[in-house]
Amino acid sequence: LSICSRTVEPLEYYRRFLKENCRPDGRELGEFRTTTVNIGKCLCSITTADGSALVKLGNTTVICGVKAELAAPAVDSANKGYIVPNVELPSLCAERFRSGPPGEEAQAASQFIADVIENSQMIVKEDLCIANGKLAWVLYCDIICLDYDGNLLDASVFALLAALKNVQLPLVTINEETGLSEVNLKQKNPLIIRKHPVATSFAIFDDTLLIVDPTAEEDDLATGTVTIVTDEEGRLCSVHKPGGSPLTGAKLQDCITRAITRHKEVKKLIDKVIKSITPK
């Protein structure tokens, strides 16, 4: 008589499901959890931010707030603004995170988001410049996880994209006589988003099986993870595989194909939500 308990032998428990090509929560190996997104001041709770979005991927909840401030551009890049992403994993989202300075996972996630913004060129820094050498926008993008159930990177990238699409920047002019900046809060323009990157994460089980959108439990049992970020033209913005089980080129190709399909699903969702909140 073999007793297989979820808490005593989690890996054996999972293997029984994977043999039947499904997972304990009823999903297929290539199926995502229900994705919901709330954008803007009415639906999303941050009223003080210039742009905000709340994304739920199953139980994983991530909120992103974008604040725009003015600053002088750097000396060596006088025509560029700044985008500063920061991912926070507060101790309320999961018991594994302690309060205090950001841990390795939060810092690695922040670096990943910064790389995605840079690689995909979703916002060109030259667009954030107001006056060459004198004034530019700084976009502080704070991504905070409220509930951690795996797949942080996908949810964060999605929240960032949704929040940036919602940002309205006031018109800023420089008064020639005084040299000071004048902010016109009545006239607002949306940010120019050139590309729409979407991340798709996979967990590698037992060196062979690839499952999409891992939960926190699956993430702990997995032997490796891969995250693929694609944009609307099918170009790869990022292949992020921080160690873990080795993969062949063919398996990676399967991941990329699934990522491209996922991109279309996410883009449709974002367009639908943006259209529903735009005043007609």
Added chain:
Amino acid sequence: PAMISPLCISPGDTSVLAGLYGPAEAKISKELPDRAALEVLLRPKVGLPGVLERSREQQLRQTCEAVVLGVLHPRTAISLSLQVLSDAGSLLSCCLNAACMALLDAGLPLAALFCGVTCALQPDGTILLDPTTRQEQEARAILTFAIASSERKMLMATTKGSCSVEEMQQCLAAAQRAADAIFQFYRDSVRRCYSKS
């Protein structure tokens, strides 16, 4: 297993010093009951370690964890320290090579060896291996892979810039071919080092 320090130099004088300590006794808060706890510390040449170094440490640590047979040394700590001495391009792949040679030299049980290869995709579409800092800045995309010695599978991948799927596959194939030369270099270095004694 004690402290050793191989120096890793790649074309263009990028050098990284690696020191490996372990398997040693682990702090109770860090020890794992069934395998060794691996820790990687990366110090940049100038300044304090920042978010980028933490991200690189996570990548290096998970790459090493995939090859080190940690189950043979439970409740111990293996600490890998990397110091960047000079950076002239292809820094991450140099760190990967230094890490693997440190693991080899320390005599830790490994499932496979790995090596780091950086590919730069130039604006005209040609693939350049182990680019210098100047070539990295001019490139459209830079892809770094860690290739395992068993069947040349990919252990780790990081990309900078965007590229098409075909270009990525071509870079991966080029990196797998280049890995042969690097593994031969490992063999020659180890042979040279231990043939004197």
